Amino acid sequence: MPLKPVRVSQLNNYISKILGSDPLIGNVRVEGEISNLKYHSSGHVFFSLKDEFSTIRCFMPSSAALRLRYELDNGMNVIVGGYISVYEKGGYYSLNIRELEAEGRGALAIAFDKVKEKLEKEGVFSLEHKKKIPSFAMKIAIVTSPTGAALQDMLKIIKSRNDVTDVLIYPSAVQGDGAALQIASAIDAINREHPDVEIIIAGRGGGSQEDLWAFNEECVARAIFNSKIPVISAVGHETDFTIADFAADLRAETPTAAATIAAFDSYALEELIASYKEDMKLSVLHLFDRYKERLLFLKAQLESLDPARLKKLGLVSVVDKDGKGLKSVYDAKIADTLYIKFEDGEIVVQVKEVREKK
Incomplete structure (x- = not known):
């Protein structure tokens, strides 16, 4: 007895349910090379994942794409995690991606290199755009966490060097979601609202690469680049490097080093002035002695002609x-x-x- 025919939509719906109930393909990890990559205006990402024998369509929703630290490229080898679903209207299945990581290298390392390469090509790190750090700044702005130890360390250093420099503290989150936008917004606001500021210090204390990541975001680098006020980056420890360091007008190894650079030492300056004063006094006396000798010589010559x-x-x-x-x-x-x-x-x-x- 022949089977009763079903509609196409019914068949696709049945296949979708079968696939959705399979425990393996409901949570699968797949390794392959990206091809046919397309970024949609909605934020969704479409591409194919292939190996030397086969290809599968992939769909990454905007929610997952936003968690990426870098842009994808054709030819990139990745490992993705997700589930198989059927697009019933089109009659094809695809791998819906929940997470993605680059094969062989950490996501943060790849993101760092991609942002650095992009901004470097645009000239954001170019030496010709670096602004000179004033030697005797009377007003300094600090963009950092108001509760971090780095702020207290910087304030202590500045106070120890002179008692005339005015410090504007511009509080900002320095790690976690939204921190990069806060840092960039703070730098923009200082330029807009406090044009009398002569130096901006943007930084934080040490931490993991993930903790420091806000200073690797493109928006922070662009805010530093666009700042009319010279910016000193002061992120982490001596061995920590961020994108902000390359964009800044000057990189300080630590927050305390940044404070030392930004705040002039008035006490050492007083000693230097006193030293110059003594040198000038000795020079004048020496010059006076020389002219005195010359005057006595001329006097003798005049007397001889009297x-x-x-x-x-x-x-x-x-x-x-x-x-x-x-x-x-x-x-x-x-x-x-x-x-x-x-x-x-x-x-x-x-x-x-x-x-x-x-």
Whole structure:
């Protein structure tokens, strides 16, 4: 007896129920290479997963895609976890993905490299965009957790270096969901609302790579890059590097190092000024002594040319009736009356003859 025919939708619905009740394909992990990758405007992601023998369609909902730390690429080898479902209208099945990880490397490491590569190509890390850190900043803004030990450490350092620098504390979450947006928003707000701030310190204390991840987010790097106020990154320990470090105008190894760089040491400056003052005093005294010696030398030269002194030595001067001194025999004419002046008087003579030197 022939079977009663069923409608296509009924068959697809039956297959969907069978697949949905299978414990294996209801929670399966599959390894393969991504191909035919498409990001939909809704946030959903569609692609195929293949190996050398076969291919399966994959669907990743936007909720799962948002948890990714990086963008997917064709050719990427991944391990996905999910379940098989049937798209009844189209009559095909697909692997609905709950989670995805790159094969062979951690998700965070891949995300870090992808963000770094992208921003580096755009010139966000370029040295030509780095702003100079002021040497004598009078107002510093700190973007960090208001309850973290890093803030107290920085405030302590700044206070120990001078008592004139004004500090603006801009509280922000520094880890967890939404922290990156808070940090980026804080940097933007300081530029917009506090243009008198001369340096921004953005950072936090040490932690795991996951704890520090907010400072690897693209939005934080772009906020630092777009800041008109110089930004010092101060994230974690000496060995910790984040995307924010590459985007910042200066990377400090630790938050306390950032505070040391940002706040000038007024006490050391006072000592330096005192040292300069003493050096200037010695230089002026030395210069005074040199000019004094030169003045005594010139005085001796002038005294040696003093007419009164020369007359004492027997030197005389000859002037005409108008008191004009004669400098040459040609200044005298026959019958002129001349006056020969000595120290103790003068002799009046009349020119009888002018003799030239042969």
